[in-house]
Amino acid sequence: MAKGEKMKILKKILVGFVLLFSSLTLMNSICDGDDEPGDPDAGLYHTYDEVQSELDSLAAAHESIADFTSIGKSLQGRDLWAIKISDNVQSDEDEKVGVLLGAHHAREWISVEVPLKIACYLLDNYDAQAQIKNLIDQTEIWIVPMVNPDGHHYSVTSDRLWRKNRRNNGDGSYGVDLNRNYSYQWGGPGSSGDTFSETYRGPEPFSEPETRACRDFLTNIEPSALISYHSYSQLVLFPWGYTNSPAPDKTLMESLAKTMADKIKAVHGVTYTPDQASGLYLASGDTNDWLYALLRVPSYTIELRPRSSYPGFVLPESEIQPTFEENLPAALFLLEWMISLDTSSQ
Template identity: 45%
Template structure:
């Protein structure tokens, strides 16, 4: 009798565990009712490609419930498969853990001191907790590291800056691999490739391969492969709560920026994957990026994410929001997208962010709206954690797009210096372009910088 009871309990436990297994399900070519139902409700949207598919993350039990409601959907990925993909790539030098990424950055800087400088730009939420004597965060003592490339890397030169970011979202480690690939390409080819050498000599090129190191750790250690956010302790229990259906802890790093924070496509529910945080720039990881953008004269940048094979540009905070520089910013985004081949043919789809779905408080809107940076999101591949067979192809295929962005300032750019005619000192002044800045569309005005009086306006 006892043996029978144990067997029954084991079966019940197995069913319960199976019902909580996370899967990614796909609605093929969803109509607007389906799209709005699953993007406006409390669902975890994995990816959306207009006219093709909508992917969401649910439990097995949740999937069965959706089917019972009459929806047509299929399972396209599971957390078990994601774990297998992470394991497979251990043999091909990636996906990098935080420790491996930091060691490589340190080695790059040590081997190339004339062009590379490694800079600690801030602390993670986990490190702040540990330093405040919360012992459960011992494994999350992470700094946010940036590496700068320039020919006079220790000098603040009168040069435009470009950035490449990875891992805002924890479950997207392919973004870190792509940032590293571009970084290593530039470092390895400096001094031999004329295009690379010219770019490093005339620009300041910044990489932050892991913006969200605590979340990255959660995924790479397989505590929760669906984790998207940082590890803010929303439930106040003094430790990381992985969650089963909801996600009790964490703030979405790509909903915590200050441009239309708390608007569409962001949630006030702490358990939501798109929780925007208790206030704008509440998270130390985003404060680090905010300050980096404020302290340097960035003109363009890419934040890598996954997935859907898309290139997105501002605005995204509401439907039909148009950037004043729409012609120039969309032209560059289209060139980047059309340069990146898709895994199964075609190329990455270029489009304004809102056309995917509205999302407020995002990197690109803040960078462009507040600083005038031509800021892009590149959604890599066709799943969060691509298998080993696709990793190298994806990162290599994205190199041309990264270089197109880097080279763009070399043409059709209005640039110069504004100085005091008597003293020669730099002057901060608004740079107004007729036909662009008088359309009624809004961003903060372009201005010459305080240190050099320099301005850059990329035009069509």
């Protein structure tokens, strides 16, 4: 073999190794999920401890544009971890605020992954993409991937299909449905006074530390748009949920929801249906009605994959990444829409 030929082969081998190692590094990047068995373990889904360490590492790796913080504590003392993403992240600038929430409901594990991966994507692409840099520079984005850490932990360790938080109701039943515990129209249709019910609304509005933490946090930062991720059904839902009557800003919220659904479909061809929340079923005391009633800003629930009860809440790990991928442009669209508010008001 000629010397030049040998060098070519060696070069090819070398390039092969470099590619292999760089792809291994990518696989271990904090954005790609942790497949190392933890205790407890949820496979490629994140446990509470893993969310905590991912957000911590993520903020440390991007400290000029990310801040890792807690918005309050759960009933059992776990932090409701949040990451704030913005330029001049340590100061409260005069910029529109957008919020992404996950896992009000414990068993809806995919609802943790989507906002968490969006946080990773935003931070990892700040330098590479002018669109992302512009968004981060002009807005303040808050991401809270796990609003119900006690329930999620219980879902990982004891009962995969657990929904509520872990309140001891004192009668042998456990849990309050955090997404029926907000104060606006609390106690109305689609919530239950029965402590054993999956939709038990609690003894009074904001009886739970998790919803009080969300209330205080959201009241303080006054978002201009919010998405609360849930699963399953593939829907983009907007207020009202407690009544079939249209909300005053239905036209705007429906139009934004339709665009988000179009953007989702454009990625993998998966249909998410835009609708008023009450079109699914009436639900009172949820996050979106409360925030919309308070601030009159677009406030969405996105019900993620799958469409139907099989596989329902137990979405295969192979669908985590595509579910994130299709939801990314929808979230970016809503967050960028906030910037247009600034221009139109000037």
